[in-house]
Amino acid sequence: GDPLDDVGWVREELHRWVYDNVRSKWTFVLRKPSRLPELFSGYHASRALVAEVLARVGVSVGSLVVEGASLAHWTEAHLHRLVAHFLQARFPILLALNKADMASSPDHIIRVRQALPYDPAVPVSAATERWLCNQRRTGRVSYNDASADVTAVVSDSPELAEQLSRVRTAVLGRYGSTGAALALTCAVAMRPPRPVFPVTDLETCTALPARGISSGAGGLLGSGLDAKARAAEGANPSVLRDCILLKPGSHIVDLFEVLKRPPYQLLEGDFVRAECSALTAPEAAAASAAAAAVAAVSLGGGEGGAAVGSAEGGSQTSSHQQHQQHHQVWRVLKKEEVLDWGSCVTKIMTNRRSHWQHGGKR
Numbered sequence: 001g002d003p004l005d006d007v008g009w010v011r012e013e014l015h016r017w018v019y020d021n022v023r024s025k026w027t028f029v030l031r032k033p034s035r036l037p038e039l040f041s042g043y044h045a046s047r048a049l050v051a052e053v054l055a056r057v058g059v060s061v062g063s064l065v066v067e068g069a070s071l072a073h074w075t076e077a078h079l080h081r082l083v084a085h086f087l088q089a090r091f092p093i094l095l096a097l098n099k100a101d102m103a104s105s106p107d108h109i110i111r112v113r114q115a116l117p118y119d120p121a122v123p124v125s126a127a128t129e130r131w132l133c134n135q136r137r138t139g140r141v142s143y144n145d146a147s148a149d150v151t152a153v154v155s156d157s158p159e160l161a162e163q164l165s166r167v168r169t170a171v172l173g174r175y176g177s178t179g180a181a182l183a184l185t186c187a188v189a190m191r192p193p194r195p196v197f198p199v200t201d202l203e204t205c206t207a208l209p210a211r212g213i214s215s216g217a218g219g220l221l222g223s224g225l226d227a228k229a230r231a232a233e234g235a236n237p238s239v240l241r242d243c244i245l246l247k248p249g250s251h252i253v254d255l256f257e258v259l260k261r262p263p264y265q266l267l268e269g270d271f272v273r274a275e276c277s278a279l280t281a282p283e284a285a286a287a288s289a290a291a292a293a294v295a296a297v298s299l300g301g302g303e304g305g306a307a308v309g310s311a312e313g314g315s316q317t318s319s320h321q322q323h324q325q326h327h328q329v330w331r332v333l334k335k336e337e338v339l340d341w342g343s344c345v346t347k348i349m350t351n352r353r354s355h356w357q358h359g360g361k362r
Contacts, residue, residue: 003108004115007095014091018043019083026079033064033071045090046249048338056085092190095121096183101128101170120186124179125171132167132178135160146181148172193245196255197345198266200237202277202330205345207241208259208266209233227263240345242266252333256348269350274333277345 022039029036036059037050051061057078063069095116097109100123109123132150135141140160143150149172152160171178199205210230230237242264246254252274259267333343 003097003112007112007116011087011093014087015080015083018087019079022079022083023076030071033069036064036071037061040086040090043086043090044247045086046247046251046338047336048249049089050086053082053086053089056089057082093119094183094187094190095119096124096179097121098124098126100175100179101125101167103170106174120190122179122183122186123175124183125175126178126180128167128171129178129180131163146177148176191248194248194250194339195344196244196246196339197240198242198244198255198259199240199345199347202275202345202347205239205277207237207239209235209237211266211268227265230266246339250339251335251337252339252343252346252348253335255339255346256350259348267348267350272349272351274335274346274348275330276333276343276347278329278331 021042025035025039029039037047037054040050040053054061095112097105097112099105100109105123109121113121132141132143136143140152140154140157141150141164142153150164150167152164154160197205198208200208207230210227210233226242230241233241244255244258244264246258253271256267256271256274258264330347333346337343339346
């Protein structure tokens with residue numbers, strides 16, 4: 001079939017799925033406009049993402065809760081536009097143009113890219129990737145993932161040499177790789193995870209220590225090789241050891257729930273509050289740069305400045321050092337705040353309540 005028809009069919013099915021769900025509940029939204037964001041909660045979309053989508057169509061979440069708010073002027077075109085923006089934000093699509101090794105594929109790839117110039121598309125030959133991996137596993141070829149070349153290890157096989165020649169001509173030489181790794185990389189880049197580093201101290205960035213099992217069984221909580229590595233550190237955890245990857249739009253409570261469950265199990269009890277390193281925030285970085293510039297001016301001065309009494313210069317230096325020592329390197333992280341690069345180093349405080357204090361409920 002035509003690849004463009006396949007792309008159109010998938011997109012139409014997704015759009016109808018979301019649109020029909022929203023349209024079936026639209027009567028309730030007209031009665032109470034504040035329910036509009038709730039219509040998208042069933043797709044594992046964060047509140048921040050829904051708010052961003054609504055902003056794209058000119059609606060703020062705050063305007064929906066004020067008295068007198070109304071969406072009675074909305075037509076089906078408004079709903080279709082809202083759904084289209086939501087799908088683009090929540091379910092971005094990468095076109096993996098498979099079977100790129102076929103003779104007719106180059107023409108189809110050009111046609112798809114011309115018809116959909118703003119859609120990311122990657123030529124892929126999954127069959128070639130699988131064959132190369134199988135040959136590498138048996139020791140017949142030397143091949144690196146996403147590589148543009150492959151070398152035969154077995155030199156006395158004319159059949160293998162002929163097959164490798166076809167692979168180089170039809171796939172590797174034409175596209176630069178099989179496209180399998182590139183497609184996965186591009187797909188992740190379209191909705192990149194949010195890296196967060198949980199620590200126990202925001203000044204030293206010391207990681208959370210491994211938590212021991214309080215029962216008589218002994219041992220440590222957590223699973224996998226990472227848990228064993230944490231246990232080996234003992235009472236001296238390393239710096240920024242754990243990097244937790246969260247979905248875009250995640251909040252600090254989401255990180256807390258991840259750290260309570262396997263394979264981490266680094267926290268227990270109930271969430272109390274959280275702080276993050278202020279030095280990772282853009283405004284803090286700008287303030288630090290400005291402070292450094294002011295310090296350089298006040299402490300510099302060339303030869304003329306050197307003639308000033310040493311006691312005065314020492315006083316300025318001491319004052320600057322004290323200012324640096326008392327500079328706050330953390331800030332409170334609000335529950336509703338979306339985690340980003342400005343809050344990627346976090347410290348979570350709990351009340352350390354044990355399982356039995358909750359009446360056996362989790």
